[in-house]
Amino acid sequence: MSEHVNAVQPEPDMIQLLTPEGQRVEHPDYPLDITDDEIAALYRDLVLVRRIDTEAIALQRQGELGLWASLLGQEAAQIGAGRALRPHDMAFPSYREHGVAWCRGVDPLTLLGLFRGTNLGGFSPYEHNFNLYTIVIGAQTLHATGYAMGVVRDGAVGTGDPDRDTAVLAFFGDGASSQGDVNESFVFAAAGNLPVVFFCQNNQWAISEPVERQSRIPLFQRASGFGFPGVRIDGNDVLASLAVTRKALDDARNAQGPRLIEAFTYRMNAHTTSDDPTRYRLGAETETWKLRDPIARVKAYLVRNAQLPVDFFDDVEAESLRLAEHVRIGCRALPNPTPASPFDALFVDMPDEVREQRDEFVEFVASIEEAAEV
Amino acid sequence: MSEHVNAVQPEPDMIQLLTPEGQRVEHPDYPLDITDDEIAALYRDLVLVRRIDTEAIALQRQGELGLWASLLGQEAAQIGAGRALRPHDMAFPSYREHGVAWCRGVDPLTLLGLFRGTNLGGFSPYEHNFNLYTIVIGAQTLHATGYAMGVVRDGAVGTGDPDRDTAVLAFFGDGASSQGDVNESFVFAAAGNLPVVFFCQNNQWAISEPVERQSRIPLFQRASGFGFPGVRIDGNDVLASLAVTRKALDDARNAQGPRLIEAFTYRMNAHTTSDDPTRYRLGAETETWKLRDPIARVKAYLVRNAQLPVDFFDDVEAESLRLAEHVRIGCRALPNPTPASPFDALFVDMPDEVREQRDEFVEFVASIEEAAEV
Amino acid sequence: MSEKITMAKALNNGLRKSMEDDPKVVIMGEDVGKLGGVFRITDGLQKDFGEDRVIDTPLAESGIIGTAVGLAIRGYRPVCEIQFDGFVFPGFDQIVSQVAKMHTRSAGLVRIPITIRIPFGGGIGAVEHHSESPESYFAHAPGLKVVSCSNPSDAYWMIQQSIRSDDPVIFFEPKRRYWSKGEIEDAPLPLHRARVARAGTDVTVAAYGPMVTTALEAATVAADEGRDVEVLDLRSLSPLDMPTILESVQKTGRLIVVHEAWRSVSVSSEVAARVQEQAFYALEAPVLRVTGYDTQYPPSRLEEEWLPNVDRILDAVDRSLSY
């Protein structure tokens, strides 16, 4: 008999290493050697990215940003995954991975240009091995897969040299799992046995559509249809995210092929600042998820178990205030785009017709500015 | 632990009800109540569609067809599936399903227009509940899925009334399994629990690419990633194809949701008459598959077991010769497209600008014909 | 004449009317159900017509269009919503190779009465991919009809006419005008007819969608300067209503085509190409174009300048009249 069916599993096992109550638990497949100082460092990350997020929402309310896609509730998934990366690994985000950007060393101000409307991204993916945000749902998973093809061609996989072997981490959402591009990524990655880890943040919602609109089985099982391993983690557990992503990246860089991680988490805020979730979901649902807050459990753990400097929590709080100020002030200071910029950045080798349009536009903008000054 | 991986299965079980040697075998999940006369009727189908194919290839050689996509080797998969359909079911073929067309009652001449260049299909899908051929790989699987959405909305599923409940059968190839559209079909069909059966003829090749380029696991397992059952059959066994497709269609029409069938078969001829398979595959491979010929085994069974009229095989042979003649003569008699036809069939409601272009073109063609006559 | 309503409301009313008139009309897309779409154009429809007729689809545009084709073959009349202009491209293959071709392929035996609604254009301060004007791609493809409304009345009538059309229609909605108000006329123009939005004698400005308002504003300013600008609302981009365009050009001798879309190989290229051919001797100046530049849509802080605006239209009027 060769009939295969995955029954609907309402609450499948999730890898969890830290309970919502802050209890450390072990998982046989994912031993995690981690010091309390390291957990404290993760705590700091979590608090700081939440602060960036809070500040960005405030900036949007004040009209300084056109839009913001909040990561509230997804900090653990992102910080765990982000901290699992090695410097020479490459990450391909969607548009909500501010926490991953943070782990890569990207200044939060760098992310704001897109949302403020001063640029379309405007940074180099090479600087921190963190690709530009991608808004067209799913497109980046193919870019990650192609990048992984390049890694293989560079001989940077399975050599055993940890400074050479490279893995690629591709982020996408539960909604994105329905896109052709994401599934084609799985095809290419599996057929090519590529060093790419697909990291799905299942935050239960794609704008107003619950995950059941996309799939009737848990999303991590999608991988089995393509012949590579999939695993579900408690996406609100930073330790699980760290341990499982680290292992998946190691597998990938050791030429074991692709992996899928489904981080089971929740979008606590609206889809973006333009969205009104009261139209489609109940407050009670959000309340339930508050009990699984990704930061509270780490704090509970640290308070109970760790020998931290007395001022630790105060210091983190103080640092977060400084970071908020940096974001607040820096955002307002972001340079406006020059009129020439869309033309200058269109091609490496600018054709005359683009140059003519540029000159016409620059002159036009100057003329209205002059008129305004008069 | 929730890590899922399907190891590569070099030769997974296939459902088989008739061995290559012509031995009837039973399968617990697919009991097939079939008389020898019915098997004889299937034999007739197999022989006749092979004859159509042979004739079409000859016509292509003679310059009467621009191209032909041969079904040689895939007759059993197609006849089994085609005969499993009920009249009010709907089939969505790709471009090689001449055997399915036959079962639907489509005159083979109807299929030739596309390949002769006298039309682009030119028939009504409603006449035999058999959709137009689709050349863009995978596109038709979404059409089938959408049609199934319509079936559900018509209340024509799961009522228990066999004359009302309707299933949809979508054909695609091993290569097509990589297309985004096919995977999106799986998403839509699973999420909507739609009455559609996906029938993949894995003929081992997508033009020059072996199936391993597309997938590292058997293709029927793809369904498990989307949460519906997949099954592999011996695609050269018409009885397996009939029994398994019939059951899958019944499940679908009884509101059990989608099914995937992988018919493990072989493309005995070139991809199309334009292709040269000696560039990429060994003759030995084809030789091996000759031993699994879909017709020979049925004949062996019938010869050994059935009480058929003495002239049965001769009659089928005679009928096939008449059919060949019908194809041969009919093909040459297919009407050429009129100059107005591309314009007339563009819209239901023809805009003036199309009418003007039509009149210009018709006049132009008339003028060169006149000139030629002079 | 009725009270003034927004274009969003007019579209919503038009969709509702179509659904009432024909049980085969189904609405499908991302977030069109409970949310009513990100612009609320389908607000309340799922509540009133049920989940079977207002379908929240999986997040996949090719899937949306491809399944709509299947629904159409089954006898339905699907109205697909594409959430934003920049997200139509994953569905492009199904649109140009299937939706557009099925009728011809079947020698006219299959009808594909699909309407694809696309909120389009810029000026709303959005991020990348949310301000594009992809209509030219579709106007190139035979087998598609392409229209755009510019005011609530047209919105109300044209969406119903599009849904009733037995041919596929790509329906472009000027998202930055969703909240502008207007009265609903008692009866519509034919769907593929252009409209003289303002009569004038000196120069013709042809626009559609969001740019009609801008063109009318420019005409008002020009009037102060003693220039009598005729404004055409093209409404139908494929087919083009050439008789109406030519009549205007015969009168004014000058034509300026305005749209937000990129200039090269666009709808304005086609209008210019046809007019210079069909009204060669009537033209006193070349057909001029005021369009988006041939760059990516800029970051929103630059969009006001980048988009065609009153100043640029007036400048073109000057240039045209200076010939």
Place this chain on the structure above:
Amino acid sequence: MSEKITMAKALNNGLRKSMEDDPKVVIMGEDVGKLGGVFRITDGLQKDFGEDRVIDTPLAESGIIGTAVGLAIRGYRPVCEIQFDGFVFPGFDQIVSQVAKMHTRSAGLVRIPITIRIPFGGGIGAVEHHSESPESYFAHAPGLKVVSCSNPSDAYWMIQQSIRSDDPVIFFEPKRRYWSKGEIEDAPLPLHRARVARAGTDVTVAAYGPMVTTALEAATVAADEGRDVEVLDLRSLSPLDMPTILESVQKTGRLIVVHEAWRSVSVSSEVAARVQEQAFYALEAPVLRVTGYDTQYPPSRLEEEWLPNVDRILDAVDRSLSY
């Protein structure tokens, strides 16, 4: 000057040269490996450069283009083959939203030196989707460069120039000319320069790809009738080489644009729109167009008539001269 070779061979040689010159050049597509592509353009390359550099991909065009983007970000220079014109559309989103935009999105910090080869056009008796001319779609999109070769020498040089280009290039190969022979010039024109294929004084016929040969044939016939036709091979469709086009029009005063693609909103629309604007006083007749009709590509038994041909070009020459 060398011996005459076919365009197919010239392309093959050009690809080989590019791969020898730059180890980062990889070829990817369906059947490009052992088979050498359905047209054998990549014949022998996998044998000589290995499976890592000539990649038989899974059957998915979005996947091909999307992974090429990733390879480019990693520092590679991918050359993608689309098997036939009609199959580029599943990859359309990745082309217009990713390939075309990545450089701008990164403020110029990322380069996407991808070449996408597309055998295009009709006249080979093929079935549906195998004879299309989709170049206009791409010429509309900023961020893409679009070229087409018409003879073996251009094929040889332009493919190498495209691959060396740091900007993405959509490279259209006139499949029905693959087997026509010609010599390879010693040095190339710049990639985006048009070429005077035949000098003349009475009327300019601008064409590209497969239609250049047809235009030259028409010019020969016209010469017998005492009409001196100048033939331009546009070569680059985006950007357009306007100086060369305008120079010719200044001389002849008459322009006919020829392509197989559908007429509406096409490359010829753009040429006409620009020329009537930029050479308004030089034109003695409107810019005329001889193109594919605005219908689906017809069944092959009708393609000879449907496609632009010598008769239709000569007719346009007559019409132009009659103004």
